[in-house]
Amino acid sequence: MVVGAGIGGIQASLDLANSGFKVYLVEEEPTIGGRMAQLDKTFPTNDCSMCIISPKLVECGGHPNIENLTYSDLIDLKGEPGNFKASIRRRARSVDESLCTGCGECINQCLVGNRVYLDVKVVEPVLPxxxxxxxxxxxxxxxxxxxxxxxxxxxxxxxxxxxxxxxxxxxxxxxxxxxxxxxxxxxxYAFFSLEPRGKHIISVCMGTACHVRGGERILEKLEDELGIKYGQTTEDKNFSLDMVRCIGCCALSPVIRVDERVYSRVRYNTVMDVVSKYG
Ligand code: FES
Missing domain, CATH: 1.10.10 (Arc Repressor Mutant, subunit A)
Structure with missing residues (x-):
């Protein structure tokens, strides 16, 4: 039995299952994957988390030697190495798991959000x-x-x-x-913001290639000159400063992007010449 179906638990289960052991993978959340499935990138290589974990999720989900006990708690464990007796409580899911295809329709039909069943009077929000x-x-x-x-x-x-x-x-x-x-x-999505942003968005690339070629110093320079930290907007609402992880032109690093335009091989001493074009 493996308790916890994060990336560590999944890998341990796969290793055991591939060695011929029957594995019970116990997870308190409704799905396997844990924290890593919620991350965008992984430190220190900035690899895409889902690209790493997805094949393991699929393998773990369909492995004949692995029984996934999600939405379950280990409530008692007795015995000794080699001879344990575990008690697991499985919580009710209120869906038939054998029929579930993961389509998400039950979320749409959920009574909590369904206005028809709840008979809530919905009023159109007022906008200018x-x-x-x-x-x-x-x-x-x-x-x-x-x-x-x-x-x-x-x-x-x-x-x-x-x-x-x-x-x-x-x-x-x-x-x-x-x-x-x-x-x-x-x-x-980092592209969206719930806070008012400046007229121009300056994004400094902090991917590995840009980082080692001085991206951090360029960010410092912009922070000093504009008087804001990344994630903030200048008082005149002209610039917002952002950090991104790899714009996809690492050979031209270090790069910054102002709105839709990418500037390559930016230098500490000249970065403000780029920015000053935007007023
Ligand atoms: S790391 Fe900056 S463009 Fe790839």
Missing amino acids: EDERMAVNEILDKHKKSRSPLIPVLQDINSHFNYLPPPVLKYVAYKLNVSLAHILRVATF
């Missing part, structure tokens, strides 16, 4: 007229899309330079999705 018209235009543009949420959020982010919370409430109402779901998406 110009904002309402701008958002309606964006919603109209994507109304034929099967999953309009991300494109809608992208356009709102470009229009307002961030995602204003009242606008998100309005979008939730219009698209008939929960605000919690919108916030989950909005906070997952």
